[in-house]
Amino acid sequence: MDIVQGFLSSTAFSMLSWGNLVMILVGLCFISLAILKEFEPLLLLPIGFGCIVGNIPSVAGMQIGVYDPGSVLSFIYFGVSKGIFPPLIFLGIGAMTDFSTMLSNPKLVLLGAAAQVGIFLTLIGALYLGFTPQEAASIGIIGGADGPTAIFLSAKLAPQLLGAIAIAAYSYMALVPVIQPPIMRLLTSRAERLIRMPALRQVSKRERIIFPIGAFLITALIAPGSITLIGMLCFGNLLKESMVTERLAATARSALIDIVTILLGFSVGASTQAQTFLRPQSLLIFGLGALSFAVATAGGVLFAKFMNLFLTDKINPLIGAAGVSAVPDSARVVQIVGRKEDPTNHLLMHAMGPNVAGVIGSAVAAGILWSVLAN
């Protein structure tokens, strides 16, 4: 009888808290969104299942959870907590990104810079609410709409908030089609949404090969903190564009990025144990993250309108919203919103320019914040 009682007390049921149940429901919600609505399924499904796994309580003394030293999950989570996975994802992104649209219209790069305003305004907001500068910077970077960058910076500056920031960043990336369109419509007139942009010029092979080297040198020299992320992004792109390392590029953009995404998503999900995740600060992080993302979207759109004051060939301000670095979701949203006004106006390729510039911009912003606040 004692053995049966001992066994029953060692089951997870006896240790399950209401917080664990809430987080398991959150995990189920993520899985449902991924499968039923196809919202970022590659991310939300691993994160959702990780949430469930991470919230099954284990017996004291057993090394199972992400935060238990020596457990299998802690070794997988090592890639997140030490910032190893994000640069590998950037390598894959570089190997799958075609920078031609950005190279054919360089002024659109500035929209990728303007959208980073959300990061820095949210930093001020988070400071006001009492977060430390390191925590505030990590929360602000959610506005870059770049999950790997958010994880990279919070792993360096505020590891205690990593779970909440990662979940917030990926949730808002998944919600790009929901959050951005109302802001885009609010800040633009119908006439502006109807603006047609001239066809993009052909970009030579040589330009595409030289660009990742030049862009890396410029950004790394200005913001050395961004070397890891931008370096891997540009390296991946050089593998692709050089045409002599096709096998490496193919691995980076398929097998490697898929493996890292699985490990990152699952272990981030498993890190959301109720005891560490369900705190009032997490709610504030979610609120500030949404604010950051909205401000970033508005910043891009408003800066596009500002640029139009000086340009003879006007740009459609909707593409400013793609300055956040959710590639290619933001560009797709721009295309959808643009086509609602004029079904024959295709903005996707134009929006890809600011979109990939946003990836560089948020990585540079993360590098600056890291170098300023690391000590």
Next chain:
Amino acid sequence: MNMVSGLDTGVHNIINGSGIPIALTGMGVVFVALLLVSLFIALLPRALRFLEQRFPEALATTSEATVTLATTQGTDEVMIAAVVAAVAHSTSTGQRG
């Protein structure tokens, strides 16, 4: 004090944390970095045209190599297509060997 989060809220946090200088400097550096990237992209085609005029031989060799490679690949593809067509033709007409 924020009763919900237990955090100490207030403008003094922004001042003590150097929030405004960090935000302004950060935004400025991001803009400068991407402005320079933008200028680099804008000048790149011109620089390449200039180099092509200045060192036509070196760049011509590269172009020639590319063209040769493309032509070779093209020839291979044509040959493969010809072989497939011949096999298809011989199969459809019942020819063997």
